[in-house]
Amino acid sequence: MDKEQHQVLFLFAAKLGALEGYLFHRRKVEPLANWVDNISQMYHDLSPELKGEIAPAAAQVLERTLKYGDRVLESGLKAKLQQLLVALGKAG
Numbered sequence: 508m509d510k511e512q513h514q515v516l517f518l519f520a521a522k523l524g525a526l527e528g529y530l531f532h533r534r535k536v537e538p539l540a541n542w543v544d545n546i547s548q549m550y551h552d553l554s555p556e557l558k559g560e561i562a563p564a565a566a567q568v569l570e571r572t573l574k575y576g577d578r579v580l581e582s583g584l585k586a587k588l589q590q591l592l593v594a595l596g597k598a599g
Contacts, residue, residue, distance in 0.1 A: 508557070516557055519549045520565070527568050530576040539580070543587050550591060558595075566595040 508516075523546055526539070550558070550565070569592045573585065580588070 512554065512557060515549075515553065516561065519546070519553065520561070522546050522549065523565060523568050523572070527572040527575065530572055530579065532575065533579050535579055539584055543584050547587060547591050550594065562595045566592060569595065 522542070526542055526546065553561070569588060573580075573588055573592070576585070576588075
């Protein structure tokens with residue numbers, strides 16, 4: 508993996524991890540549509556090789572994100588995150 512791929516991977520992981528942390532034990536959140544859309548777009552822009560390498564770890568983070576956000580995420584955002592989870596190869 509070259510330097511640019513590492514940078515792209517780091518930015519994707521940082522955004523996804525930050526979303527998980529943000530939703531941990533929250534009861535109410537401000538709109539997150541842009542955040543979710545950016546994460547989804549970043550994932551889809553990754554090379555197939557990187558997608559395969561990160562899928563198991565990213566799926567675990569995304570599953571926790573959905574769990575933490577269960578009560579506060581709007582249904583449309585939940586659906587987008589579940590679609591991303593399916594893209595990672597996990598049934599959401």
